[in-house]
Amino acid sequence: MRAVEPEEVLQGVVLELSEEWVLLADIRDGAYLDGYRVLRLTDLVQVVLETTFLSFLHQHNVWPPARPSTGFALSDPRTIITGAVSATGVVCVYREAKRPGKLLIGVPVQWRKKSLWLLPVTPQCHWEQLMDKVRLKDVTQVSFGGDYETAVLEVAGPMPPRTHPVPDPA
Numbered sequence: 001m002r003a004v005e006p007e008e009v010l011q012g013v014v015l016e017l018s019e020e021w022v023l024l025a026d027i028r029d030g031a032y033l034d035g036y037r038v039l040r041l042t043d044l045v046q047v048v049l050e051t052t053f054l055s056f057l058h059q060h061n062v063w064p065p066a067r068p069s070t071g072f073a074l075s076d077p078r079t080i081i082t083g084a085v086s087a088t089g090v091v092c093v094y095r096e097a098k099r100p101g102k103l104l105i106g107v108p109v110q111w112r113k114k115s116l117w118l119l120p121v122t123p124q125c126h127w128e129q130l131m132d133k134v135r136l137k138d139v140t141q142v143s144f145g146g147d148y149e150t151a152v153l154e155v156a157g158p159m160p161p162r163t164h165p166v167p168d169p170a
């Protein structure tokens with residue numbers, strides 16, 4: 001259980017742990033592996049060891065779960081997001097403490113010292129024309145490489161060339 005989304009139940013296998021973040025191999029309904037999720041440790045309230053589907057994962061030769069294809073350190077949101085995009089081409093960024101129940105799926109276009117400009121994909125799988133500013137300190141979770149992200153990227157197609165400049169820092 002997490003403080004930022006107390007009703008949400010996440011299932012996964014811990015692949016790596018740092019002082020501030022944990023990398024999980026995400027498990028979706030049906031006990032199938034479904035990409036990766038990186039959670040901010042300060043948001044974790046309760047963790048329950050669950051082994052119900054461990055034998056299923058063993059029988060289907062997905063144990064232990066593979067790590068992301070490109071290794072990256074769990075040191076800070078910038079490193080995590082950059083590594084996730086390198087591994088899969090698109091990333092879901094969550095800012096649940098500020099925007100509960102919302103996520104941005106897209107690609108970082110430009111980095112600032114304390115933020116990034118993300119070119120998002122709409123829920124209808126079209127690339128937006130305008131970017132969203134994401135403050136790095138607001139990032140609570142990053143997910144990538146799952147069925148949803150893969151499908152959205154495939155339907156949206158490659159990121160279009162930028163016709164709008166990144167806004168000046170304010």
